[in-house]
Amino acid sequence: MSPPLSPIREADALIDAVIDREGGYVNHPADRGGPTCWGITQAVARAQGYDGPMQKLPRSVAADIYRRVYWLRPAFDQVGARAPRIAAELFDTGVNMGTATATGFLQRALNALNRAARDYPDIALDRHIGPRTLSALDAFLRVRGRRGETVLLRAMEALQGERYIALAERRPSQEAFLYGWLANRLADD
Numbered sequence: 001m002s003p004p005l006s007p008i009r010e011a012d013a014l015i016d017a018v019i020d021r022e023g024g025y026v027n028h029p030a031d032r033g034g035p036t037c038w039g040i041t042q043a044v045a046r047a048q049g050y051d052g053p054m055q056k057l058p059r060s061v062a063a064d065i066y067r068r069v070y071w072l073r074p075a076f077d078q079v080g081a082r083a084p085r086i087a088a089e090l091f092d093t094g095v096n097m098g099t100a101t102a103t104g105f106l107q108r109a110l111n112a113l114n115r116a117a118r119d120y121p122d123i124a125l126d127r128h129i130g131p132r133t134l135s136a137l138d139a140f141l142r143v144r145g146r147r148g149e150t151v152l153l154r155a156m157e158a159l160q161g162e163r164y165i166a167l168a169e170r171r172p173s174q175e176a177f178l179y180g181w182l183a184n185r186l187a188d189d
Helices: 007-022 042-047 059-072 076-080 084-097 099-112 131-170 172-185
Strands: none
Touching (some): 007 059, 007 076, 007 084, 059 076, 059 084, 076 131, 084 131
16 A cells, blocks of 8 residues: 655646546537636636637646645645545536535535534535534544545535436436546546
8 A cells, every 4th residue: 555645746646637537628519618628617717817729728727727726725635634535526526516516515414424413513504615614524534433534425426426417407418428427426446
């Protein structure tokens, strides 16, 4: 078993993996995000100051956007210091569904798993990582031990899977992506 990665190397590994999975430039007609490159939508690239053609978005710029917008800003790095697999799931879900949605899955799962607030108080579903969410996560991991991270991860994935299916049911054009979402975002490798 290799030693755990440092927090910076862990983030770099997650970013590299998502960039590799997302690939280069794509402009799928059914993708509501419009043109993307390395998984970064044109709207996000523009909001982060990139004004060149999406086909030429440098991988290094995409990596910087992922680090700032999808790892540091939502405080997933702070989750990573406690539960690296949960942080990885938050990052991946955040890239695909938005960081607030990913955080909401964590908060909902923590509330549902606190045994009617016996283990720790319910937290607000504010979709932001802050002191109360981190405290609830710490308490959950303390009470549930090593296996707890796996159970929490599965609960978050269940919420994510349900959202993908509901999205495809509401918007049939999104069925074009459903299999890939489930295979690439939820499947055990």
